[in-house]
Amino acid sequence: MIVPKIAANYIERGDEEAIILEIAKKAGIYPMDYKFNACPVNQIVEEGDEVRVGKYVLKVIETPGHCIGHVCYVLEANNKVNLFAGDVIFYESGNRKEDEFLDYLTEPRQSELQDLLNIILKRGHAKRNEAYQLIKANGTDLLELLKVSSLLRDQSKGKTVTYSRKVFIPLTNMCRNTCSYCTFVKGPDNPDAHIMNPDEVRAKLKQAEASGCKEVLISLGERPELRYEFTKKWLNKLGYKRMVDYVYDICEMVIKETSMIPHTNAGALKVEEIKKLKMVNGSMGMMLESNNPNLSVHRDCPDKHPMVRLNTIRYAGELKVPFTTGILIGIGESLEDRVDSLFDILELHKKYNHIQEIIIQNFRAKKDTKMANSEEPTIWDMVRTIAVCRLIFGRQMNIQAPPNLTPEMHQLFLLAGINDWGGISPVTPDYINPEKPWPNITALNSVCSELGFTLRERLTVYPEYVYDADFNQEVFTKRIYDFIDERKLVKEEWATC
Numbered sequence: 001m002i003v004p005k006i007a008a009n010y011i012e013r014g015d016e017e018a019i020i021l022e023i024a025k026k027a028g029i030y031p032m033d034y035k036f037n038a039c040p041v042n043q044i045v046e047e048g049d050e051v052r053v054g055k056y057v058l059k060v061i062e063t064p065g066h067c068i069g070h071v072c073y074v075l076e077a078n079n080k081v082n083l084f085a086g087d088v089i090f091y092e093s094g095n096r097k098e099d100e101f102l103d104y105l106t107e108p109r110q111s112e113l114q115d116l117l118n119i120i121l122k123r124g125h126a127k128r129n130e131a132y133q134l135i136k137a138n139g140t141d142l143l144e145l146l147k148v149s150s151l152l153r154d155q156s157k158g159k160t161v162t163y164s165r166k167v168f169i170p171l172t173n174m175c176r177n178t179c180s181y182c183t184f185v186k187g188p189d190n191p192d193a194h195i196m197n198p199d200e201v202r203a204k205l206k207q208a209e210a211s212g213c214k215e216v217l218i219s220l221g222e223r224p225e226l227r228y229e230f231t232k233k234w235l236n237k238l239g240y241k242r243m244v245d246y247v248y249d250i251c252e253m254v255i256k257e258t259s260m261i262p263h264t265n266a267g268a269l270k271v272e273e274i275k276k277l278k279m280v281n282g283s284m285g286m287m288l289e290s291n292n293p294n295l296s297v298h299r300d301c302p303d304k305h306p307m308v309r310l311n312t313i314r315y316a317g318e319l320k321v322p323f324t325t326g327i328l329i330g331i332g333e334s335l336e337d338r339v340d341s342l343f344d345i346l347e348l349h350k351k352y353n354h355i356q357e358i359i360i361q362n363f364r365a366k367k368d369t370k371m372a373n374s375e376e377p378t379i380w381d382m383v384r385t386i387a388v389c390r391l392i393f394g395r396q397m398n399i400q401a402p403p404n405l406t407p408e409m410h411q412l413f414l415l416a417g418i419n420d421w422g423g424i425s426p427v428t429p430d431y432i433n434p435e436k437p438w439p440n441i442t443a444l445n446s447v448c449s450e451l452g453f454t455l456r457e458r459l460t461v462y463p464e465y466v467y468d469a470d471f472n473q474e475v476f477t478k479r480i481y482d483f484i485d486e487r488k489l490v491k492e493e494w495a496t497c
Ligand code: SF4
Pocket: 175, 176, 177, 178, 179, 182, 183, 184, 185, 220, 221, 222, 267
Protein backbone atom coordinates (compact mmCIF):
# COMPACT_ATOMS: atom_id res chain seq x y z
CA MET A 1 0.00 0.00 0.00
CA ILE A 2 1.20 3.51 -0.82
CA VAL A 3 0.08 6.14 1.67
CA PRO A 4 0.86 9.70 2.75
CA LYS A 5 3.04 10.04 5.82
CA ILE A 6 0.29 11.14 8.19
CA ALA A 7 -1.88 8.10 7.42
CA ALA A 8 0.84 5.47 7.58
CA ASN A 9 0.66 5.06 11.29
CA TYR A 10 -3.09 4.45 11.67
CA ILE A 11 -3.34 2.31 8.55
CA GLU A 12 -0.63 -0.02 9.84
CA ARG A 13 -2.41 -0.17 13.22
CA GLY A 14 -5.90 -0.54 11.75
CA ASP A 15 -6.99 2.39 13.97
CA GLU A 16 -10.76 2.75 13.50
CA GLU A 17 -10.96 5.67 15.86
CA ALA A 18 -8.42 7.63 13.85
CA ILE A 19 -10.48 7.31 10.71
CA ILE A 20 -13.68 8.10 12.58
CA LEU A 21 -15.23 4.91 11.27
CA GLU A 22 -18.01 4.88 13.81
CA ILE A 23 -19.39 8.19 12.53
CA ALA A 24 -19.11 7.02 8.92
CA LYS A 25 -21.03 3.84 9.75
CA LYS A 26 -23.80 5.80 11.46
CA ALA A 27 -24.02 8.04 8.39
CA GLY A 28 -24.57 4.96 6.23
CA ILE A 29 -21.32 5.39 4.33
CA TYR A 30 -20.03 2.00 5.51
CA PRO A 31 -22.05 -1.06 6.55
CA MET A 32 -22.39 -1.47 10.31
CA ASP A 33 -20.40 -4.73 10.25
CA TYR A 34 -17.48 -3.18 8.32
CA LYS A 35 -14.07 -3.82 9.86
CA PHE A 36 -11.03 -1.65 9.16
CA ASN A 37 -8.17 -4.14 9.09
CA ALA A 38 -4.56 -3.20 9.68
CA CYS A 39 -2.65 -3.06 6.44
CA PRO A 40 1.13 -3.13 5.79
CA VAL A 41 2.49 0.02 4.18
CA ASN A 42 4.87 -0.42 1.27
CA GLN A 43 5.70 3.18 0.50
CA ILE A 44 5.19 6.46 2.33
CA VAL A 45 4.86 9.44 0.05
CA GLU A 46 4.77 13.19 0.28
CA GLU A 47 4.59 16.15 -2.10
CA GLY A 48 7.01 15.73 -5.02
CA ASP A 49 7.62 11.99 -4.59
CA GLU A 50 7.30 9.61 -7.50
CA VAL A 51 5.51 6.25 -7.57
CA ARG A 52 6.32 3.74 -10.27
CA VAL A 53 3.49 1.44 -11.49
CA GLY A 54 4.81 -0.77 -14.29
CA LYS A 55 6.11 1.60 -16.95
CA TYR A 56 4.18 4.56 -15.55
CA VAL A 57 5.54 7.11 -13.10
CA LEU A 58 3.02 9.00 -10.97
CA LYS A 59 3.95 12.25 -9.21
CA VAL A 60 2.54 12.93 -5.77
CA ILE A 61 0.88 16.24 -5.01
CA GLU A 62 -0.58 17.06 -1.61
CA THR A 63 -4.20 18.16 -1.65
CA PRO A 64 -5.22 18.71 1.98
CA GLY A 65 -8.85 19.67 2.43
CA HIS A 66 -10.80 16.45 2.30
CA CYS A 67 -8.59 15.38 5.18
CA ILE A 68 -5.14 16.28 6.42
CA GLY A 69 -2.45 14.54 4.37
CA HIS A 70 -4.69 13.75 1.40
CA VAL A 71 -2.69 13.32 -1.79
CA CYS A 72 -3.42 13.06 -5.52
CA TYR A 73 -1.34 11.36 -8.21
CA VAL A 74 -0.43 12.99 -11.52
CA LEU A 75 0.39 10.81 -14.55
CA GLU A 76 1.93 12.42 -17.61
CA ALA A 77 1.86 9.91 -20.47
CA ASN A 78 1.05 9.78 -24.17
CA ASN A 79 0.87 13.59 -24.43
CA LYS A 80 -1.83 13.73 -21.75
CA VAL A 81 -1.90 14.79 -18.11
CA ASN A 82 -4.09 12.57 -15.93
CA LEU A 83 -5.00 13.29 -12.32
CA PHE A 84 -5.95 10.47 -9.96
CA ALA A 85 -7.71 12.51 -7.35
CA GLY A 86 -9.10 9.96 -4.88
CA ASP A 87 -12.33 11.38 -3.48
CA VAL A 88 -11.25 15.00 -3.64
CA ILE A 89 -13.77 16.99 -5.64
CA PHE A 90 -12.44 19.88 -7.70
CA TYR A 91 -14.56 22.73 -8.90
CA GLU A 92 -15.97 21.95 -12.39
CA SER A 93 -14.24 18.60 -12.66
CA GLY A 94 -15.18 14.95 -12.70
CA ASN A 95 -13.93 12.77 -9.93
CA ARG A 96 -12.08 9.52 -10.59
CA LYS A 97 -12.72 6.73 -8.13
CA GLU A 98 -10.14 4.26 -6.98
CA ASP A 99 -11.59 1.39 -8.99
CA GLU A 100 -11.43 3.57 -12.12
CA PHE A 101 -7.81 4.26 -11.27
CA LEU A 102 -7.10 0.53 -11.22
CA ASP A 103 -9.03 0.02 -14.44
CA TYR A 104 -7.00 2.77 -16.04
CA LEU A 105 -3.72 1.18 -15.08
CA THR A 106 -4.72 -2.28 -16.23
CA GLU A 107 -6.68 -1.50 -19.41
CA PRO A 108 -4.91 -2.15 -22.77
CA ARG A 109 -3.07 1.03 -23.69
CA GLN A 110 -2.39 2.46 -27.13
CA SER A 111 1.27 2.60 -28.04
CA GLU A 112 2.98 5.93 -28.49
CA LEU A 113 2.97 5.37 -32.26
CA GLN A 114 -0.79 4.90 -32.22
CA ASP A 115 -1.20 8.12 -30.27
CA LEU A 116 1.00 9.80 -32.86
CA LEU A 117 -1.16 8.42 -35.67
CA ASN A 118 -4.26 9.92 -34.06
CA ILE A 119 -2.54 13.30 -34.01
CA ILE A 120 -1.51 12.90 -37.68
CA LEU A 121 -5.05 11.93 -38.67
CA LYS A 122 -6.37 15.16 -37.13
CA ARG A 123 -3.53 17.24 -38.57
CA GLY A 124 -3.83 15.61 -42.00
CA HIS A 125 -0.16 14.95 -42.65
CA ALA A 126 3.01 13.60 -41.04
CA LYS A 127 6.21 15.50 -40.26
CA ARG A 128 9.60 14.17 -41.30
CA ASN A 129 10.62 12.84 -37.85
CA GLU A 130 7.27 11.16 -37.49
CA ALA A 131 7.62 9.52 -40.91
CA TYR A 132 11.03 8.12 -39.91
CA GLN A 133 9.28 6.30 -37.04
CA LEU A 134 6.20 5.24 -38.98
CA ILE A 135 8.12 3.62 -41.83
CA LYS A 136 9.34 1.06 -39.27
CA ALA A 137 5.88 0.28 -37.86
CA ASN A 138 5.13 -3.33 -36.99
CA GLY A 139 2.34 -5.44 -35.48
CA THR A 140 -0.73 -3.51 -34.34
CA ASP A 141 1.13 -0.25 -35.03
CA LEU A 142 1.34 -1.27 -38.69
CA LEU A 143 -2.37 -2.07 -38.76
CA GLU A 144 -3.09 1.33 -37.24
CA LEU A 145 -0.81 2.97 -39.81
CA LEU A 146 -2.79 1.35 -42.63
CA LYS A 147 -6.05 2.40 -41.01
CA VAL A 148 -4.99 6.03 -40.78
CA SER A 149 -3.60 6.15 -44.34
CA SER A 150 -6.82 4.56 -45.62
CA LEU A 151 -8.92 7.07 -43.68
CA LEU A 152 -6.94 10.00 -45.07
CA ARG A 153 -7.37 8.65 -48.62
CA ASP A 154 -11.10 8.09 -48.08
CA GLN A 155 -11.59 11.62 -46.75
CA SER A 156 -10.53 13.07 -50.09
CA LYS A 157 -10.89 10.37 -52.73
CA GLY A 158 -13.83 8.47 -51.27
CA LYS A 159 -14.04 4.93 -52.58
CA THR A 160 -12.99 5.69 -56.15
CA VAL A 161 -9.79 4.17 -57.52
CA THR A 162 -8.61 5.19 -60.98
CA TYR A 163 -6.41 4.01 -63.84
CA SER A 164 -5.47 5.36 -67.24
CA ARG A 165 -6.05 3.30 -70.37
CA LYS A 166 -2.84 3.73 -72.30
CA VAL A 167 -0.62 2.54 -75.09
CA PHE A 168 3.10 2.27 -74.30
CA ILE A 169 5.46 3.57 -77.01
CA PRO A 170 9.09 2.70 -76.16
CA LEU A 171 10.52 5.16 -78.67
CA THR A 172 14.06 3.93 -78.07
CA ASN A 173 15.53 1.36 -75.73
CA MET A 174 19.00 2.88 -75.96
CA CYS A 175 20.11 5.03 -73.04
CA ARG A 176 23.25 6.72 -71.81
CA ASN A 177 22.66 5.38 -68.28
CA THR A 178 23.32 1.83 -67.17
CA CYS A 179 21.17 1.22 -64.09
CA SER A 180 22.03 -2.13 -62.52
CA TYR A 181 18.43 -3.37 -62.43
CA CYS A 182 17.40 -2.45 -65.99
CA THR A 183 16.56 -4.99 -68.68
CA PHE A 184 14.93 -2.43 -70.95
CA VAL A 185 18.18 -0.78 -71.99
CA LYS A 186 20.06 -2.18 -74.99
CA GLY A 187 23.52 -1.06 -76.07
CA PRO A 188 24.33 -0.54 -79.76
CA ASP A 189 25.99 -3.96 -79.94
CA ASN A 190 22.74 -5.62 -79.01
CA PRO A 191 20.65 -6.67 -82.04
CA ASP A 192 17.52 -5.58 -80.14
CA ALA A 193 18.71 -1.96 -79.83
CA HIS A 194 16.08 0.11 -81.58
CA ILE A 195 14.52 3.46 -82.37
CA MET A 196 10.88 3.17 -83.50
CA ASN A 197 10.20 4.90 -86.79
CA PRO A 198 7.01 6.93 -87.26
CA ASP A 199 5.23 4.14 -89.10
CA GLU A 200 5.88 1.69 -86.28
CA VAL A 201 4.48 4.23 -83.85
CA ARG A 202 1.51 4.90 -86.14
CA ALA A 203 0.61 1.20 -86.25
CA LYS A 204 0.57 1.01 -82.44
CA LEU A 205 -1.51 4.16 -82.19
CA LYS A 206 -4.12 2.78 -84.55
CA GLN A 207 -4.39 -0.40 -82.51
CA ALA A 208 -4.57 1.59 -79.28
CA GLU A 209 -7.32 3.91 -80.43
CA ALA A 210 -9.37 0.94 -81.56
CA SER A 211 -8.94 -0.51 -78.06
CA GLY A 212 -10.21 2.59 -76.31
CA CYS A 213 -6.86 3.99 -75.12
CA LYS A 214 -6.76 7.69 -74.32
CA GLU A 215 -3.17 8.06 -73.13
CA VAL A 216 -0.04 7.59 -75.24
CA LEU A 217 2.87 6.95 -72.90
CA ILE A 218 6.06 7.80 -74.75
CA SER A 219 8.84 6.34 -72.66
CA LEU A 220 12.46 6.05 -73.71
CA GLY A 221 16.07 5.75 -72.66
CA GLU A 222 17.76 8.97 -71.64
CA ARG A 223 19.89 10.92 -74.16
CA PRO A 224 21.45 7.85 -75.89
CA GLU A 225 22.72 10.05 -78.73
CA LEU A 226 25.20 11.64 -76.32
CA ARG A 227 26.80 8.29 -75.59
CA TYR A 228 26.57 6.25 -78.78
CA GLU A 229 27.66 7.28 -82.27
CA PHE A 230 25.44 4.47 -83.53
CA THR A 231 22.34 6.10 -82.03
CA LYS A 232 23.37 9.52 -83.25
CA LYS A 233 23.61 8.26 -86.83
CA TRP A 234 20.29 6.42 -86.60
CA LEU A 235 18.66 9.58 -85.27
CA ASN A 236 20.29 11.63 -88.04
CA LYS A 237 18.83 9.25 -90.61
CA LEU A 238 15.39 9.96 -89.16
CA GLY A 239 16.18 13.68 -89.59
CA TYR A 240 17.04 14.65 -85.99
CA LYS A 241 20.05 15.65 -83.95
CA ARG A 242 18.41 15.28 -80.53
CA MET A 243 16.04 12.59 -79.34
CA VAL A 244 13.92 15.23 -77.63
CA ASP A 245 13.09 16.82 -81.01
CA TYR A 246 12.01 13.45 -82.35
CA VAL A 247 9.83 12.95 -79.27
CA TYR A 248 8.21 16.33 -79.95
CA ASP A 249 7.31 15.35 -83.53
CA ILE A 250 5.94 11.98 -82.43
CA CYS A 251 3.72 13.76 -79.88
CA GLU A 252 2.56 16.13 -82.60
CA MET A 253 1.71 13.13 -84.75
CA VAL A 254 -0.39 11.71 -81.90
CA ILE A 255 -2.29 14.98 -81.67
CA LYS A 256 -2.84 15.31 -85.42
CA GLU A 257 -3.72 11.72 -86.19
CA THR A 258 -5.55 10.48 -83.09
CA SER A 259 -7.91 11.58 -80.32
CA MET A 260 -5.43 10.46 -77.64
CA ILE A 261 -3.25 12.57 -75.31
CA PRO A 262 0.54 12.11 -75.04
CA HIS A 263 2.35 11.72 -71.73
CA THR A 264 6.13 11.76 -72.19
CA ASN A 265 8.68 10.25 -69.86
CA ALA A 266 12.06 10.98 -71.41
CA GLY A 267 13.90 11.05 -68.08
CA ALA A 268 15.85 14.05 -66.87
CA LEU A 269 15.29 17.10 -69.08
CA LYS A 270 16.47 20.68 -69.33
CA VAL A 271 14.10 23.56 -68.84
CA GLU A 272 13.86 24.44 -72.54
CA GLU A 273 13.21 20.80 -73.41
CA ILE A 274 10.29 20.63 -70.98
CA LYS A 275 9.02 23.94 -72.31
CA LYS A 276 8.97 22.50 -75.82
CA LEU A 277 7.39 19.17 -74.83
CA LYS A 278 4.73 20.85 -72.72
CA MET A 279 3.14 22.16 -75.92
CA VAL A 280 2.41 18.61 -77.10
CA ASN A 281 1.86 16.72 -73.83
CA GLY A 282 -1.14 16.57 -71.52
CA SER A 283 1.17 15.63 -68.67
CA MET A 284 4.73 14.42 -68.22
CA GLY A 285 6.67 12.29 -65.79
CA MET A 286 9.96 10.99 -64.50
CA MET A 287 10.72 8.93 -61.42
CA LEU A 288 12.97 10.56 -58.85
CA GLU A 289 13.73 7.00 -57.67
CA SER A 290 15.87 8.10 -54.71
CA ASN A 291 17.49 11.19 -53.32
CA ASN A 292 20.53 9.16 -52.24
CA PRO A 293 23.39 10.17 -54.59
CA ASN A 294 25.60 7.24 -53.57
CA LEU A 295 23.59 4.23 -54.68
CA SER A 296 25.82 1.73 -56.46
CA VAL A 297 22.95 0.83 -58.83
CA HIS A 298 23.25 4.33 -60.32
CA ARG A 299 27.01 4.39 -60.73
CA ASP A 300 27.91 5.94 -64.10
CA CYS A 301 24.33 7.11 -64.63
CA PRO A 302 24.64 10.89 -65.07
CA ASP A 303 20.88 11.38 -65.32
CA LYS A 304 20.18 9.49 -62.10
CA HIS A 305 21.91 11.97 -59.82
CA PRO A 306 19.18 13.22 -57.49
CA MET A 307 20.05 16.87 -58.13
CA VAL A 308 19.57 16.36 -61.88
CA ARG A 309 16.23 14.69 -61.32
CA LEU A 310 15.02 17.14 -58.71
CA ASN A 311 15.90 19.95 -61.10
CA THR A 312 13.76 18.31 -63.78
CA ILE A 313 10.86 18.15 -61.33
CA ARG A 314 11.51 21.78 -60.43
CA TYR A 315 11.51 22.91 -64.08
CA ALA A 316 8.23 21.09 -64.63
CA GLY A 317 6.84 23.03 -61.68
CA GLU A 318 8.09 26.38 -62.93
CA LEU A 319 6.55 25.61 -66.33
CA LYS A 320 3.29 24.32 -64.81
CA VAL A 321 3.37 20.82 -66.23
CA PRO A 322 1.13 18.28 -64.45
CA PHE A 323 3.86 15.90 -63.39
CA THR A 324 4.06 12.29 -62.27
CA THR A 325 7.02 11.13 -60.20
CA GLY A 326 7.85 8.70 -57.46
CA ILE A 327 10.37 6.49 -55.77
CA LEU A 328 11.77 3.07 -56.55
CA ILE A 329 12.23 1.09 -53.35
CA GLY A 330 14.69 -1.72 -52.64
CA ILE A 331 17.66 -0.45 -54.66
CA GLY A 332 20.01 0.00 -51.72
CA GLU A 333 18.42 3.07 -50.15
CA SER A 334 17.68 3.32 -46.42
CA LEU A 335 14.22 3.78 -44.96
CA GLU A 336 15.21 7.35 -44.09
CA ASP A 337 16.25 7.91 -47.73
CA ARG A 338 12.74 6.97 -48.81
CA VAL A 339 11.20 9.45 -46.40
CA ASP A 340 13.66 12.16 -47.44
CA SER A 341 13.00 11.50 -51.14
CA LEU A 342 9.28 11.93 -50.58
CA PHE A 343 9.87 15.13 -48.62
CA ASP A 344 12.06 16.47 -51.46
CA ILE A 345 9.15 15.92 -53.85
CA LEU A 346 6.72 17.42 -51.35
CA GLU A 347 8.83 20.54 -51.01
CA LEU A 348 8.69 21.13 -54.78
CA HIS A 349 4.99 20.35 -54.90
CA LYS A 350 4.29 22.86 -52.13
CA LYS A 351 6.06 25.49 -54.18
CA TYR A 352 4.56 24.73 -57.60
CA ASN A 353 1.48 22.57 -56.95
CA HIS A 354 2.25 20.45 -60.00
CA ILE A 355 2.74 16.88 -58.77
CA GLN A 356 -0.35 15.06 -59.97
CA GLU A 357 0.70 11.59 -58.85
CA ILE A 358 3.30 9.80 -56.73
CA ILE A 359 4.33 6.29 -57.69
CA ILE A 360 5.68 3.87 -55.10
CA GLN A 361 7.41 1.23 -57.19
CA ASN A 362 9.03 -1.90 -55.83
CA PHE A 363 12.28 -3.21 -57.30
CA ARG A 364 11.96 -6.66 -58.88
CA ALA A 365 15.11 -8.74 -59.40
CA LYS A 366 15.56 -9.74 -63.03
CA LYS A 367 17.71 -12.32 -64.73
CA ASP A 368 20.66 -11.01 -66.73
CA THR A 369 21.10 -7.93 -64.56
CA LYS A 370 23.69 -7.10 -61.92
CA MET A 371 20.90 -7.26 -59.36
CA ALA A 372 19.57 -10.66 -60.38
CA ASN A 373 20.27 -12.06 -56.92
CA SER A 374 19.43 -8.98 -54.88
CA GLU A 375 16.70 -9.13 -52.31
CA GLU A 376 13.40 -7.60 -53.30
CA PRO A 377 11.43 -5.42 -50.90
CA THR A 378 8.93 -7.44 -48.87
CA ILE A 379 5.27 -6.82 -49.28
CA TRP A 380 5.19 -5.18 -45.83
CA ASP A 381 8.03 -2.92 -46.83
CA MET A 382 5.97 -1.84 -49.81
CA VAL A 383 2.79 -1.43 -47.79
CA ARG A 384 4.52 0.67 -45.10
CA THR A 385 6.08 2.91 -47.73
CA ILE A 386 2.76 3.49 -49.51
CA ALA A 387 1.07 4.28 -46.19
CA VAL A 388 3.84 6.65 -45.09
CA CYS A 389 3.70 8.36 -48.49
CA ARG A 390 -0.04 8.94 -47.95
CA LEU A 391 0.68 10.39 -44.51
CA ILE A 392 3.43 12.66 -45.83
CA PHE A 393 1.37 13.99 -48.73
CA GLY A 394 -2.00 13.91 -46.97
CA ARG A 395 -5.52 13.45 -48.26
CA GLN A 396 -5.32 15.09 -51.67
CA MET A 397 -2.35 13.47 -53.40
CA ASN A 398 -2.88 10.73 -55.96
CA ILE A 399 -0.77 7.75 -55.00
CA GLN A 400 -0.29 4.67 -57.13
CA ALA A 401 1.57 1.38 -57.00
CA PRO A 402 2.14 -0.49 -60.26
CA PRO A 403 -0.50 -3.23 -60.43
CA ASN A 404 1.56 -5.61 -62.59
CA LEU A 405 4.67 -5.88 -60.39
CA THR A 406 2.96 -7.58 -57.41
CA PRO A 407 -0.42 -8.71 -58.73
CA GLU A 408 -1.23 -10.82 -55.69
CA MET A 409 -1.08 -7.79 -53.42
CA HIS A 410 -3.68 -5.47 -54.95
CA GLN A 411 -5.93 -5.64 -51.90
CA LEU A 412 -3.11 -4.70 -49.53
CA PHE A 413 -2.12 -1.74 -51.67
CA LEU A 414 -5.70 -0.49 -51.48
CA LEU A 415 -5.65 -0.89 -47.71
CA ALA A 416 -2.33 0.97 -47.56
CA GLY A 417 -3.87 4.11 -49.08
CA ILE A 418 -3.37 4.14 -52.87
CA ASN A 419 -6.12 5.65 -55.03
CA ASP A 420 -4.75 4.87 -58.48
CA TRP A 421 -3.25 2.02 -60.49
CA GLY A 422 -1.38 4.14 -63.03
CA GLY A 423 -1.47 3.36 -66.72
CA ILE A 424 -2.70 -0.03 -67.88
CA SER A 425 -2.46 -1.07 -71.50
CA PRO A 426 -4.77 -3.43 -73.32
CA VAL A 427 -2.48 -3.41 -76.40
CA THR A 428 1.18 -3.19 -75.37
CA PRO A 429 3.25 -4.81 -72.60
CA ASP A 430 5.09 -2.96 -69.87
CA TYR A 431 8.32 -2.73 -71.87
CA ILE A 432 10.29 -1.90 -68.73
CA ASN A 433 9.00 -5.07 -67.02
CA PRO A 434 7.89 -7.24 -69.95
CA GLU A 435 7.75 -10.35 -67.79
CA LYS A 436 4.99 -8.76 -65.71
CA PRO A 437 1.71 -8.60 -67.65
CA TRP A 438 -0.82 -5.86 -67.00
CA PRO A 439 -3.80 -6.98 -64.97
CA ASN A 440 -7.03 -7.64 -66.77
CA ILE A 441 -9.12 -4.54 -66.12
CA THR A 442 -12.29 -6.52 -65.44
CA ALA A 443 -10.42 -8.64 -62.87
CA LEU A 444 -8.94 -5.52 -61.27
CA ASN A 445 -12.42 -4.05 -61.11
CA SER A 446 -13.57 -7.13 -59.17
CA VAL A 447 -10.70 -6.80 -56.69
CA CYS A 448 -11.60 -3.15 -56.11
CA SER A 449 -15.33 -3.95 -55.73
CA GLU A 450 -14.60 -6.69 -53.23
CA LEU A 451 -13.05 -4.09 -50.93
CA GLY A 452 -15.80 -1.56 -51.56
CA PHE A 453 -14.03 0.56 -54.19
CA THR A 454 -15.20 1.61 -57.63
CA LEU A 455 -12.66 1.46 -60.44
CA ARG A 456 -12.91 4.40 -62.84
CA GLU A 457 -10.90 5.39 -65.87
CA ARG A 458 -9.14 8.76 -65.81
CA LEU A 459 -7.17 10.65 -68.41
CA THR A 460 -3.40 11.03 -68.27
CA VAL A 461 -4.09 14.51 -66.90
CA TYR A 462 -5.53 14.07 -63.43
CA PRO A 463 -8.91 15.64 -62.56
CA GLU A 464 -7.18 18.29 -60.42
CA TYR A 465 -5.57 19.81 -63.54
CA VAL A 466 -8.03 19.24 -66.41
CA TYR A 467 -9.72 22.64 -66.15
CA ASP A 468 -6.60 24.59 -65.25
CA ALA A 469 -5.57 26.70 -68.25
CA ASP A 470 -2.11 27.32 -66.77
CA PHE A 471 -1.41 23.62 -66.68
CA ASN A 472 -3.05 22.62 -69.95
CA GLN A 473 -2.48 23.32 -73.59
CA GLU A 474 -5.41 24.58 -75.63
CA VAL A 475 -4.78 21.84 -78.14
CA PHE A 476 -6.10 19.30 -75.61
CA THR A 477 -9.09 21.26 -74.34
CA LYS A 478 -11.66 19.82 -76.71
CA ARG A 479 -10.58 16.22 -76.39
CA ILE A 480 -10.40 16.51 -72.60
CA TYR A 481 -13.91 17.99 -72.41
CA ASP A 482 -15.24 15.36 -74.80
CA PHE A 483 -13.86 12.54 -72.69
CA ILE A 484 -14.74 13.55 -69.12
CA ASP A 485 -17.89 13.79 -67.01
CA GLU A 486 -18.76 16.07 -64.10
CA ARG A 487 -16.30 14.19 -61.84
CA LYS A 488 -13.56 14.89 -64.40
CA LEU A 489 -13.19 11.15 -64.99
CA VAL A 490 -13.71 9.38 -68.31
CA LYS A 491 -17.41 9.25 -69.15
CA GLU A 492 -18.87 5.78 -68.68
CA GLU A 493 -19.76 5.69 -72.40
CA TRP A 494 -16.06 6.07 -73.28
CA ALA A 495 -14.75 3.74 -70.60
CA THR A 496 -13.91 0.24 -71.79
CA CYS A 497 -13.28 -2.79 -69.61
S1 SF4 B 1 16.30 2.37 -65.99
FE1 SF4 B 1 15.98 4.03 -67.46
S2 SF4 B 1 17.71 5.38 -67.13
FE2 SF4 B 1 18.27 3.41 -66.23
S3 SF4 B 1 19.32 2.35 -67.87
FE3 SF4 B 1 17.18 1.71 -67.97
S4 SF4 B 1 16.30 3.11 -69.45
FE4 SF4 B 1 18.22 4.02 -68.82
